[in-house]
Amino acid sequence: MEATNRKSLAGNHVVKQILSSLLISLVLIGCSTSPNQSTNSTLYEELNGHTGLEQLVDAFIEQIAYDEQIFPYFAKANVDRFRDNFITHMCDVSGGPCKYQGDSMIDIHTGMNINEADFNRVVELLINAMEEIGIAYPTQNKLLSRLAPLRPEIINK
Numbered sequence: 001m002e003a004t005n006r007k008s009l010a011g012n013h014v015v016k017q018i019l020s021s022l023l024i025s026l027v028l029i030g031c032s033t034s035p036n037q038s039t040n041s042t043l044y045e046e047l048n049g050h051t052g053l054e055q056l057v058d059a060f061i062e063q064i065a066y067d068e069q070i071f072p073y074f075a076k077a078n079v080d081r082f083r084d085n086f087i088t089h090m091c092d093v094s095g096g097p098c099k100y101q102g103d104s105m106i107d108i109h110t111g112m113n114i115n116e117a118d119f120n121r122v123v124e125l126l127i128n129a130m131e132e133i134g135i136a137y138p139t140q141n142k143l144l145s146r147l148a149p150l151r152p153e154i155i156n157k
């Protein structure tokens, strides 16, 4: 009985050692933030600037093109104009050196009758696009939280 206890204690000790070295590694990884994640960089920089946004919007447009639920909204849209204006809008929203001067979110989306489910689907497509080009989760979340307040300007208009 005692031997078994000691054995399991010894086992516990090894487990503790492994856990504490794991913890140390995690803390070290957490401390060694890359330049992209430093607190001084803007979200625009984390998204790899203009080139990164171009990549993201191209991946997003491809997602839309293959999505049966969302594509019908864009069937008659001018894709080149959408691409340019969406990039500028994202650049502005993420703190980049652009000023979006296009129509307001309300004006653009009025008459489209976009419901909650379709809005959520578009968010999913944007997440897929971010995944596809390898944007880190914390950066994804930051972009989504900047877009979330626009929801009431787009839904049910």
Ligand code: HEM
Residues within 6 Å of the ligand: 070, 073, 074, 076, 077, 078, 081, 082, 085, 086, 089, 102, 103, 108, 109, 112, 114, 118, 119, 120, 122, 147, 148, 150, 151, 154
């Ligand atoms: C946070 C979410 C959204 C943002 C930030 C956003 C932003 C924009 C921007 C900047 C444009 C460019 C306007 C232009 O072409 O000049 C646009 C166009 C458009 N958006 Fe959205 N949008 C969002 C959600 C949605 C959703 C959920 C749908 C449909 C389900 C949608 C459908 C469209 C369509 C069809 C156009 C093209 C209009 C056209 O060129 O005729 N958008 N959006």
